[in-house]
Amino acid sequence: MEHGAPMLKVFGIWFNLSNVMMLLVAALIVFLIAFIATRNLQLKPTGMQNFMEWIMDFVKGIINSNMDWKDGGRFHVLGITLIMFIFVANMLGLPFAIVVNGDLWWKSPTADPTVTMTLAATVLILSHYYGIKLKGLKGYAGGYIKPMPFLFPLKVIEEFANTLTLGLRLYGNIYAGEILLTLLAGLASASIFGFAAAILPMMLWQGFSIFIGAIQAFIFVMLTMVYLSHKVADDH
């Protein structure tokens, strides 16, 4: 269960090759799904195009529940990419894990805090960027003393707390899922009785993990839009 990671140092920077590879795999799968689904686009949608449009409308619904489409339309692409990327990334660790020479290679990229924290920090930095861009430096700074000036320290803490919880929620859920899957797999591979005992909980947990992965992808995008709207929209 305690696996190492395939670390590689390039120009004094450490890479976890497993993360890099899994990120690439996730990105490739998402791109292929989206690319194939959007070939031969038609006004009367069929098959995969329907599915893609459903995702677009779903994300559009998330954005619309948080802010005006006039403000939020620019985050549409970000939202769709995020939800698909995170969902696919969450799913990757479910069917199996590959360990080579004690190094864990195949896993969910989102089961690594560095990856999820990077995504979360990107989102939060984007929210600050768009907050300044759309409301001006004054409007952005004013957001910290609303509704009461004495809330300023809390507001600052909130920014860091948002980043931390956004990233760690995703990481924790997926990582925990993978740990339990690894344990069950260990039990199943131990003996014939272990296999018999593990197969049912394994299937249950995998099904539940699919659910968790979908929910976490949705929550991540939902919270992204909430944080963005806090900074961007006028009614907050």
Place this chain on the structure above:
Amino acid sequence: MFFDYLVLGAAGEFLNIGDILATLVIFIGLMLLLKKFAWGPLMGVMQQREDLIKSEIETAENSRLESQKMLEEQRTLLKDARTQAQEIVENAKKQGEVSREEIITTARAESGRMKEAAVQEIANERDKAISAVREEVVALSLLAATKVLEKEISEEDNRQLINETIAKAGEVQ
């Protein structure tokens, strides 16, 4: 380090800057690629559809208004035609009434004239007949007188003859 146990992830004592960079590059690259190859065209199609539906609705609304207008027009035309037809019937009736009156008047006048003519004719005929009778009487009288003069007969015979003649004349009359 003192806070080692707080550091997350498998790496332990060092921060994976490389992972951060890789995540950023891969995610942003994916987003840009998808925007260019998938979301962009898809959004374009969805927008196109939206526009199409909008224009279709507009067209439908327009044609509805147009048909409404035409219906109104037709209704007015029908109403006009009906009034016109009624007028024509009314006129014809009036015309008929007038000609009936005329015909009757003409017929009445004609019959009056004919009656008058007949009366005239009758009077004429009567006069003619009377004068003819008179001439006959005169001729008979002359005949009787001649007979009297020709035959020297008695006064009684004479009277009887005259009477006979007169009776004959009366019969003729």
